[in-house]
Amino acid sequence: GGQQPQQKNESEDSQEREVLKIGMVTDVGGVYDKAFNQSAWEGLQRARDELGIEIGYQESKQEADYEDNLERLVEQENDLVWGVGYIMGKQVKEAALNYPDIKFGIIDNTYDEIPKNLQPVIFKDQESSFLVGYIAGKMTKTNKVGFIGGVKGDVIDRFEYGYMTGVKYANSDCELLSQYAGAFDKPAIGRSIAESMYGKGADIIFHASGDTGNGMIAVAQEKNKYAIGVDRDQSKEAPDHVITSAIKKVDNAMFNVAKDLKEGKWNGGETIVYGLSEGGVDIAPTSDKHVPKEILDEVEKLKKKIIDGEIKIPQNEAEYKAMK
Amino acid sequence: MKQKIINETFLFTILAIVMGLLVGAVVIFISGYNPIEAYGLMIKGIFSKPKYIARTIIRATPLILTGLSVAFAFRTGLFNIGAEGQFIIGALTAALLGYFIQLPMILHVPIVFLGSVFIASLWGAMAGYMKAKFGVHEVIATIMLNWIALYTSNYIISLEKVKMPGSESSYDIQETARMSIDWFKGIVGASTKVNFGMVIAVLASILIYYILFKTTLGYELRAVGYNKDAAEYGGIHIKRNIIVSMSIAGALAGAAGAVHVMGVSYRASTLAAMEGYGFNGIAVSLIGNNSPFGVVLSSFLFGGITYGGANMQLLGIPTEVINIVIGSIVFFVAAYRIFQWITIFFNHEKPQKEDR
Amino acid sequence: MDYLKSHIDLNELVIDMRKITKKFGDFVANDCIDLKVYKGEVHALLGENGAGKSTLMNILYGLYTPTNGEIYIKGKKVDIKNPNVAIHHGIGMVHQHFMLIKPFTVAENIILGIEPITSFYQLNMKKAIEDVEEISKKYGLYVDPRAKIEDISVSMQQRVEILKALYRGAEILILDEPTAVLTPQEIKELIQIMRNLTKQGKSILLITHKLKEIKEAADFCTIIRRGKKIDMVEVSKIDENQLAAMMVGREVNFKVHKEEKRPGKVILQIKELTVEDNRGISTVKDLNLTVQAGEVLGIAGVDGNGQTELIEAITGLRKAKSGQILIKDYDITNKTPREVFESGISNIPEDRQKHGLVLDFTVYENMILENFRKKPFSKKFKLQKENIINFSKKLIEEFDIRPKDENNLARSLSGGNQQKVIIAREVTNDPELLIAVQPTRGLDVGAIEFVHKSLVDQRNKNKAVLLVSFELDEIMSVSDRIAVIYEGKIVGIVDAKKTTENELGLMMAGGGYK
Amino acid sequence: MLKDIAFIFGTTFMYATPLLYGALGGVFSENSGVVNIGIEGMMTIGAFSGAASTFILLELYGNALWVPWAGFLIAGLAGCFLALLHAIACITFRADQVVSGIAINFLGPGLAMFLGGRIFGGSGTTPTIPLEAKLIRPFDTILKGKPLLGMMLNQYISVYIVFSLVGISWYILYKTKFGIRLRAVGEHPKAADTLGINVYQMRYIAVLISGFLSGLGGASLSMAIIANFRPTLVSGQGFIALAAMIFGKWKPQGAMWACLLFGVTTALQIYLGSPAVGLKISTHLLSMIPYIITLIVLMGFVGKSSGPAANGIPYEKGKR
Numbered sequence A: 001g002g003q004q005p006q007q008k009n010e011s012e013d014s015q016e017r018e019v020l021k022i023g024m025v026t027d028v029g030g031v032y033d034k035a036f037n038q039s040a041w042e043g044l045q046r047a048r049d050e051l052g053i054e055i056g057y058q059e060s061k062q063e064a065d066y067e068d069n070l071e072r073l074v075e076q077e078n079d080l081v082w083g084v085g086y087i088m089g090k091q092v093k094e095a096a097l098n099y100p101d102i103k104f105g106i107i108d109n110t111y112d113e114i115p116k117n118l119q120p121v122i123f124k125d126q127e128s129s130f131l132v133g134y135i136a137g138k139m140t141k142t143n144k145v146g147f148i149g150g151v152k153g154d155v156i157d158r159f160e161y162g163y164m165t166g167v168k169y170a171n172s173d174c175e176l177l178s179q180y181a182g183a184f185d186k187p188a189i190g191r192s193i194a195e196s197m198y199g200k201g202a203d204i205i206f207h208a209s210g211d212t213g214n215g216m217i218a219v220a221q222e223k224n225k226y227a228i229g230v231d232r233d234q235s236k237e238a239p240d241h242v243i244t245s246a247i248k249k250v251d252n253a254m255f256n257v258a259k260d261l262k263e264g265k266w267n268g269g270e271t272i273v274y275g276l277s278e279g280g281v282d283i284a285p286t287s288d289k290h291v292p293k294e295i296l297d298e299v300e301k302l303k304k305k306i307i308d309g310e311i312k313i314p315q316n317e318a319e320y321k322a323m324k
Numbered sequence B: 001m002k003q004k005i006i007n008e009t010f011l012f013t014i015l016a017i018v019m020g021l022l023v024g025a026v027v028i029f030i031s032g033y034n035p036i037e038a039y040g041l042m043i044k045g046i047f048s049k050p051k052y053i054a055r056t057i058i059r060a061t062p063l064i065l066t067g068l069s070v071a072f073a074f075r076t077g078l079f080n081i082g083a084e085g086q087f088i089i090g091a092l093t094a095a096l097l098g099y100f101i102q103l104p105m106i107l108h109v110p111i112v113f114l115g116s117v118f119i120a121s122l123w124g125a126m127a128g129y130m131k132a133k134f135g136v137h138e139v140i141a142t143i144m145l146n147w148i149a150l151y152t153s154n155y156i157i158s159l160e161k162v163k164m165p166g167s168e169s170s171y172d173i174q175e176t177a178r179m180s181i182d183w184f185k186g187i188v189g190a191s192t193k194v195n196f197g198m199v200i201a202v203l204a205s206i207l208i209y210y211i212l213f214k215t216t217l218g219y220e221l222r223a224v225g226y227n228k229d230a231a232e233y234g235g236i237h238i239k240r241n242i243i244v245s246m247s248i249a250g251a252l253a254g255a256a257g258a259v260h261v262m263g264v265s266y267r268a269s270t271l272a273a274m275e276g277y278g279f280n281g282i283a284v285s286l287i288g289n290n291s292p293f294g295v296v297l298s299s300f301l302f303g304g305i306t307y308g309g310a311n312m313q314l315l316g317i318p319t320e321v322i323n324i325v326i327g328s329i330v331f332f333v334a335a336y337r338i339f340q341w342i343t344i345f346f347n348h349e350k351p352q353k354e355d356r
Numbered sequence C: 001m002d003y004l005k006s007h008i009d010l011n012e013l014v015i016d017m018r019k020i021t022k023k024f025g026d027f028v029a030n031d032c033i034d035l036k037v038y039k040g041e042v043h044a045l046l047g048e049n050g051a052g053k054s055t056l057m058n059i060l061y062g063l064y065t066p067t068n069g070e071i072y073i074k075g076k077k078v079d080i081k082n083p084n085v086a087i088h089h090g091i092g093m094v095h096q097h098f099m100l101i102k103p104f105t106v107a108e109n110i111i112l113g114i115e116p117i118t119s120f121y122q123l124n125m126k127k128a129i130e131d132v133e134e135i136s137k138k139y140g141l142y143v144d145p146r147a148k149i150e151d152i153s154v155s156m157q158q159r160v161e162i163l164k165a166l167y168r169g170a171e172i173l174i175l176d177e178p179t180a181v182l183t184p185q186e187i188k189e190l191i192q193i194m195r196n197l198t199k200q201g202k203s204i205l206l207i208t209h210k211l212k213e214i215k216e217a218a219d220f221c222t223i224i225r226r227g228k229k230i231d232m233v234e235v236s237k238i239d240e241n242q243l244a245a246m247m248v249g250r251e252v253n254f255k256v257h258k259e260e261k262r263p264g265k266v267i268l269q270i271k272e273l274t275v276e277d278n279r280g281i282s283t284v285k286d287l288n289l290t291v292q293a294g295e296v297l298g299i300a301g302v303d304g305n306g307q308t309e310l311i312e313a314i315t316g317l318r319k320a321k322s323g324q325i326l327i328k329d330y331d332i333t334n335k336t337p338r339e340v341f342e343s344g345i346s347n348i349p350e351d352r353q354k355h356g357l358v359l360d361f362t363v364y365e366n367m368i369l370e371n372f373r374k375k376p377f378s379k380k381f382k383l384q385k386e387n388i389i390n391f392s393k394k395l396i397e398e399f400d401i402r403p404k405d406e407n408n409l410a411r412s413l414s415g416g417n418q419q420k421v422i423i424a425r426e427v428t429n430d431p432e433l434l435i436a437v438q439p440t441r442g443l444d445v446g447a448i449e450f451v452h453k454s455l456v457d458q459r460n461k462n463k464a465v466l467l468v469s470f471e472l473d474e475i476m477s478v479s480d481r482i483a484v485i486y487e488g489k490i491v492g493i494v495d496a497k498k499t500t501e502n503e504l505g506l507m508m509a510g511g512g513y514k
Numbered sequence D: 001m002l003k004d005i006a007f008i009f010g011t012t013f014m015y016a017t018p019l020l021y022g023a024l025g026g027v028f029s030e031n032s033g034v035v036n037i038g039i040e041g042m043m044t045i046g047a048f049s050g051a052a053s054t055f056i057l058l059e060l061y062g063n064a065l066w067v068p069w070a071g072f073l074i075a076g077l078a079g080c081f082l083a084l085l086h087a088i089a090c091i092t093f094r095a096d097q098v099v100s101g102i103a104i105n106f107l108g109p110g111l112a113m114f115l116g117g118r119i120f121g122g123s124g125t126t127p128t129i130p131l132e133a134k135l136i137r138p139f140d141t142i143l144k145g146k147p148l149l150g151m152m153l154n155q156y157i158s159v160y161i162v163f164s165l166v167g168i169s170w171y172i173l174y175k176t177k178f179g180i181r182l183r184a185v186g187e188h189p190k191a192a193d194t195l196g197i198n199v200y201q202m203r204y205i206a207v208l209i210s211g212f213l214s215g216l217g218g219a220s221l222s223m224a225i226i227a228n229f230r231p232t233l234v235s236g237q238g239f240i241a242l243a244a245m246i247f248g249k250w251k252p253q254g255a256m257w258a259c260l261l262f263g264v265t266t267a268l269q270i271y272l273g274s275p276a277v278g279l280k281i282s283t284h285l286l287s288m289i290p291y292i293i294t295l296i297v298l299m300g301f302v303g304k305s306s307g308p309a310a311n312g313i314p315y316e317k318g319k320r
């Protein structure tokens, strides 16, 4: 459960309270999903340990929970309430409008009009995907790599097109097999897609498909092929086969916003974009185990170019086509 | 005699609830938390503010309707596992009609609602038709149709005209298609979406009671449910009844979806997995003894435990405890004879071998 | 009879039940009953419906534990806790409602529970079949061990039940109403079988409501009334009327009183009707028949000669292959059951629990099964409960349905009373044609008297009645004309007053067909 | 082309396996007269227990050969535990079997995630078990370097087990003393009772077998198809297994064909979505394929079936 039980504070006077209080609502994955909900929670835990902030979470089981959980955190007199995941974008904005005195944050989502008390944070997933794509393009021996998506949509598009661009950038003849599973929770389907891709000669596959990707990692192990993880460093799942992961440092974002708040800074009303330059996305630190040093060195150079704006990475099909 | 049976069922249900909570308390206790404190938080989370009560009611609303859907089908001898899919279809239709049609509210609300109910009733009728015409077991048909509904909804929401950019949902329905009760907001806060859904759900349960027990249609349906052969002998058209029954069940679950979209979410979202309204509806129906009013009560129980129970996370108690509590309640509702057995045991009365 | 007696060993008491009492809650089903059966005898147990006969036998077979009393088998006191103990003591029981597993074969049913096996718990079906063939030869009970129960006739099923008991080495056989479902021929065969068995030293406990059978087959008879033993008598020294009086506690009238009546115009007309059964075989072939107003037409015949399909075709449950069914010139061929009903046909179905009643409905709900859409019972779509209740109360009174409470579930009624509910409903429809199939199966004499009277009342009101029954007595005493059905055709129509049992029996066996 | 066929073949069996375990479980339970709608819950607890216990045993005893087998067995026993609850309710207390099954479907995932949280620190997800500790692939070495055959036959032992279980179940149900009694109890318990067969005992055993098989089915997901348990792992497959059992007319072979149909249509769905085929159809639409085909097959070819006569009816001694 939550490491530090939250105080009930019916009696406490919020005006005089010194301690800053931050809560987060998870999506249906729950707080220990080994993906970005967990990452977000780790960020808050760091904030608790380093900044002495009081933290708490509410897990959601279905769509209807998002709103109730946001509300619950408001009731618990949090100073800042996070919604983790684009899926609750709408509910978070509504809550922000309803409670102008309380601060809100949302991960992975942004809006055209942003209330002052709302802090959207989005990640340039396309940048990390580009990097792992580059690695894949360089490391493939068969000149064929794969991509498995969960459900097609704006977020997964960023992964797919970033990855594609990276692969082609590294190796323009490299063939890319891309397929969607239609679900984030069907490892058996992820497994068959991976089997078919490896069977067709792909030797590295990247996934952006949640639990579905677990099936892919299992096949990579069995067939002794390479896989690329997503969101967090997934090398633990198969240390010899997951060569790198496109990671998203939700923890950093959560921690930074908390730190700012503690120091009296608040940037609500505008979207914070966490890309390479902000340390928001990256490749996994364990990449050096399998990826040759030369390639990693090149990756470092590429990072610079991206940060400097020399390389533009598309986020969707339209941008990808426009680039060509 | 009849009166006594009702009271007995009611008593056993209360006992089952108590036992379910006790099992939950044990689980909470062995996890190292204080069950009294935990349940205290749950109760507080339901009753301590008008807002909480309102939210519990909002939660219970779709469950009443899906629960009625399951209960109604049960009464007519059919097991509707398909309330889930019918809910999805109702919600999807409401989102589409609510967004694409432009009408004054007085027309828009009923048209969206009735339209969704109608389409969902067709969806339910499909399972009935497959059973009546081809003998496909309704359990299989409804399970399959659930998934087909889920993917249909996801597909339609993914269409360019429907999907709100930058989201995984449809566009919000027009203001004119929403059934919120605004004057309540003063009491329960602007964010609490009090809506006419509960009124619809309660009316629906009265209507279903009326249909089942006071009308010729209900008579027919129940006759078919109890004894198809005798019903057919008596001149009742079995196949038509199966279709009618499933379409009413579909309409009820569809109404749940419509009420959810028109009153709370204002849109339909891409679903990664089943949301559980239909499956929970099965539990609600069974706890409520498949009776229309029992369903209303058990929906409140279910809504209360899931909504108020989430408050237990304040102590760090995992949300899974809620599932264990609900599972235990349903278990003891099923195995209510345990209580009879216990009474007999304590009275040192040797139960009759034949008529235990 | 004396021939039989020679097998009885009056010195050896195989069963001695002493002061057996059985209570269900407060209800006393058996009240201090004594029962003595000698080796080699057929002992009849006689009593009205609900008198407690089956209960007593279930106690003997270990299905119920008695509240009080002792059981001695061959002089030894035994405690029959469950059927295994009973089987161990050589008791076998053929239950009133068959205990057969329909999708299993004859052999599988017989060996169940004491299966011959090879190694590894594998069933030895070959040995099973051989065993069954052997035992069936030994007792002259021929069956096909490989046939499935659902495909064989009721009388065959009965044999399987008896073989089941014999296969377990039963010395004492309990037969609970074995003849209720049999045709006269089959009853004759069964009685012959019972004789063979007693000849081989077995003892038989026979429950039946048919006094004629008792006279024909039994040596002693114990009579039970309302859970109490009334008497044990030697059958040869008493006549049927005396038996009936002892059972019911009053004089019973067997003769159905009918006044002379001239039949009126034709109500039902069947022309060249052909109907197929489930397997696609034409069990009714080019059948012609008419029934007139003011007559009871009885259809006599051995089970399985197309009676079921004929009735199903008339009532709309089965499609006719060809031919025509007219009711007062109105064509009802292949109409729905509802349309058939609307045209003026009411029906007392063969299987009352399956087709006649919704067991989980109350009595009053059952009373309107066909008429719930009609006037006083519903208005537009709303049921008029008050009218329904009043109507039911009236019928319950009129037809003496017990207990007198329309709120009871039909399930809780005894078989006889369930049948009365159906009869009350169907007769009150005041149909042009009343069809009654086996209307008295399993009923006691009092109830039978009542059913027969109801049928004749219809006739007297100048309505047509079509009666299907396997019991010749019933057919002969109730009908005006008798049509004999054989292999799907009417092979002859005779005047009930003029025909004899022999003549009918011959025709039923196909003999009278020219 | 050959490759595609090999792929469809392999995927069919992989996908059918967990379903088939559940469906066979259902066959046993329902042939004895106890409806088992709780397969989903039993599979979930099995999936969790298999992965969790394998991981724990691995920590305790290192990478021994028996570890995955022990995990697999424990998964079955965990399924048995829920089945025991179901049996107590349905057989001893003559509960409504559907209601009890629904309770099992709440308790299974609830317990799995709760225990997961207790044992592995707040998580419903177990740690990943390494390839060596997963169930074995018996033909892995033989099929090395034979990609086509490998794709078809290099399956986990759980696949081979379940397909042999089809034969074994058929044998048990139709050729043994135990089987004939079990079916007798499901068809006409009172008749069986009058022949001295202990109806309650038979039903208990059948329901426990059902739980055991369903538990194994869950483990075939968490210990073979992937390598850990996660809350979404079973997500509805227990209900598909139930459907397959009904589809298969309550017979082991029937259930097998139904599961294979599901498997092959799912394989087809994935095949049609692959870039090689190049169809421009939404995955949402492709995902419907297995369900639509199943319905069509049911409507077209299979027709009615009603199952064992006493299925779902609690047996009460001495009641008529």
Ligand SMILES: Nc1ncnc2c1ncn2[C@@H]1O[C@H](COP(=O)(O)OP(=O)(O)OP(=O)(O)O)[C@@H](O)[C@H]1O
Residues within 6 Å of the ligand: B354, B355, C024, C027, C029, C047, C048, C049, C050, C051, C052, C053, C054, C055, C056, C096, C415, D318, D319, D320
């Ligand atoms: N299991 C039971 N529970 C409660 N009461 C029972 C039970 N079995 C029988 N009875 C009661 O015992 C009485 C005797 O029933 P029984 O079946 O022995 O009658 P019967 O003489 O065999 O009648 P019939 O001739 O119709 O077969 C019934 O009237 C009924 O009230």
Ligand SMILES: Nc1ncnc2c1ncn2[C@@H]1O[C@H](COP(=O)(O)OP(=O)(O)OP(=O)(O)O)[C@@H](O)[C@H]1O
Residues within 6 Å of the ligand: C049, C050, C096, C412, C413, C414, C415, C416, C417, C442, C443, D319, D320
């Ligand atoms: N299990 C039971 N519990 C309570 N009462 C019962 C039970 N079974 C039967 N009865 C009662 O027993 C009475 C007689 O039942 P029973 O079945 O013996 O009738 P019956 O006339 O013998 O019918 P049939 O001829 O069809 O056997 C009924 O009034 C019924 O209410």
Ligand SMILES: [Mg+2]
Residues within 6 Å of the ligand: C050, C054, C096
């Ligand atoms: Mg009886």
Ligand SMILES: [Mg+2]
Residues within 6 Å of the ligand: C053, C054, C055, C096, C176
């Ligand atoms: Mg009897």
